[in-house]
Amino acid sequence: MTATANAAPLLTRAPPRDTGPRERRPLDFAVSVLLVLAFCLGPVKLLGVWWLGYLVPDALASLIVLAVAFARSSARRPLFAQSALTAPMIFLGVWCVLALFNPEAAPLRSLLGLRSWLLYLAFYFVGLYTFRSVRQLQRLYALLLTLGCATGLYGIYQWIAGPQAFASWSDDYSRYAQLAWSATTGTVFRAFSTFVAPGTFADNMALLMMLAFGVVVSDGVPRRWRVAAAAAFATMGVAIIVSGSRGPVVRLALAGALMVLVLPGVRSKVQAVTRASVVVGLVLVVVGLQVGSVASQRFATILDPEAFFWKWFQPLVRGVEIALAHPMGMGLGYTAGVPQFVADPLFRDLPTTNVDSGYGAAAAEMGLVGLLVFVYFAVEVGLRGVRAWRKLSPGPVKDLLLGPALMAGTYPVVSVIAQPQAALPSAIYFWLLIGMLIRASTRDHADRLLRSELHAGE
Numbered sequence: 001m002t003a004t005a006n007a008a009p010l011l012t013r014a015p016p017r018d019t020g021p022r023e024r025r026p027l028d029f030a031v032s033v034l035l036v037l038a039f040c041l042g043p044v045k046l047l048g049v050w051w052l053g054y055l056v057p058d059a060l061a062s063l064i065v066l067a068v069a070f071a072r073s074s075a076r077r078p079l080f081a082q083s084a085l086t087a088p089m090i091f092l093g094v095w096c097v098l099a100l101f102n103p104e105a106a107p108l109r110s111l112l113g114l115r116s117w118l119l120y121l122a123f124y125f126v127g128l129y130t131f132r133s134v135r136q137l138q139r140l141y142a143l144l145l146t147l148g149c150a151t152g153l154y155g156i157y158q159w160i161a162g163p164q165a166f167a168s169w170s171d172d173y174s175r176y177a178q179l180a181w182s183a184t185t186g187t188v189f190r191a192f193s194t195f196v197a198p199g200t201f202a203d204n205m206a207l208l209m210m211l212a213f214g215v216v217v218s219d220g221v222p223r224r225w226r227v228a229a230a231a232a233f234a235t236m237g238v239a240i241i242v243s244g245s246r247g248p249v250v251r252l253a254l255a256g257a258l259m260v261l262v263l264p265g266v267r268s269k270v271q272a273v274t275r276a277s278v279v280v281g282l283v284l285v286v287v288g289l290q291v292g293s294v295a296s297q298r299f300a301t302i303l304d305p306e307a308f309f310w311k312w313f314q315p316l317v318r319g320v321e322i323a324l325a326h327p328m329g330m331g332l333g334y335t336a337g338v339p340q341f342v343a344d345p346l347f348r349d350l351p352t353t354n355v356d357s358g359y360g361a362a363a364a365e366m367g368l369v370g371l372l373v374f375v376y377f378a379v380e381v382g383l384r385g386v387r388a389w390r391k392l393s394p395g396p397v398k399d400l401l402l403g404p405a406l407m408a409g410t411y412p413v414v415s416v417i418a419q420p421q422a423a424l425p426s427a428i429y430f431w432l433l434i435g436m437l438i439r440a441s442t443r444d445h446a447d448r449l450l451r452s453e454l455h456a457g458e
Helices: 002-011 026-038 041-046 050-074 086-101 107-118 123-130 134-161 171-176 198-216 223-243 247-262 266-290 294-303 305-325 358-391 396-400 402-414 426-440 443-456
Strands: 180-183 186-189
Touching (some): 026 123, 026 426, 041 050, 086 107, 134 198, 134 223, 134 396, 134 426, 198 247, 198 396, 198 402, 247 358, 358 402, 402 426
16 A cells, blocks of 8 residues: 555565556555554553544544545445445344344443444445555555564564563553463463454464465565565464464464365465475474474363363353343443443443353344344355455466455354454454455456556566
8 A cells, every 4th residue: 555655566576557546545545554553552552542542543444434435425336335245244234233222231332332343344345445456455465464574573572571571661561461371381471562462462463374375375476575475474473372372373274274175276285285384384493493392381272172162162152141141132342342441430330241252242242133143244254255265367366365265264263262343453454355355356346457467567
């Protein structure tokens, strides 16, 4: 995007041809700024400047969505164009709006919860309506991988330096200095980088590793930049380990299994596996140098059903139990959406609970019918995303959109063990890229992207 024009050559063979003023849209710059801000929200919130951490990104995100809606209206085009995911998203959105009238819900909390469910979901339509060229996708990837690598490196430094390096910065930082997992050698600090939790840190690293992998396996990207993407992949892999988060490891394993299933042709599979082996080798080397063997004690529990399976399925069960006791649910915002770093009692006194599951949260907030609506939505995201990628013609666009296809394909399963709505910054680029993926698969847009590929290679 415009803010990262200097980084664009990272993903191109030669300086791309300027195709006109449409490539320099202010909207691209606004999305870039939003992403940079979202990757830096942790320190802002933990240092006590809560209003910046919540109001600024939400205000900018709202302006971007409104700008896209205004452009559609001015062009006399439908606000919700037909696409593979338009109907499921409208269905979910309507049900969320109806949930505002739940008599068991506090009105303020419901409004906060509605923002949590729908504001960043609307970035699907931003991606769907604004995706126009390979250059645009390249610039977005350059920005995201740069941010991912930078925050990953900071997380590794944070783990090496230890909590004493930041514990005195604020009361919240002092509390976060106590984050740790237990090992036979004692407690081990969990890095959280510039995010608000180790799990959020690791989830973003896993998603960006999928994007990096799409660059690594692309024959349309110069070798030196594939190597750079592999190095970023390795760095973010180490970042997941120092976070002590096991969920993203499962997400990557699911993505790997899905990749083998959706990659067409034996030759492509062999090439992808070979390149993946090189990337994994880099990860193991860096892990051996920076982390050592202590992490193996933490991640070995993934194979222990007692410690792994029920730990992650219990939130889903709890959400269903709440829905059984309250058929309409407890209302939006009950499990997510209420600001956690705000001292104002107006927010602190709102009744909330923790349900670390997308399906469980839907059940707890919107009842059993809401759970069914979300199941339908999540399954459609997975199926439609994979189908859209398979429809693409072989080439740079298909290679680069492999990552978003893997994100979409794993979404229905990952939603069992994670609450994906409004988790910044991932909610921004996740839905933005899914919208681009669906847009790229439409017949009328495929020819346009092919022309932009030819321009980019000139």
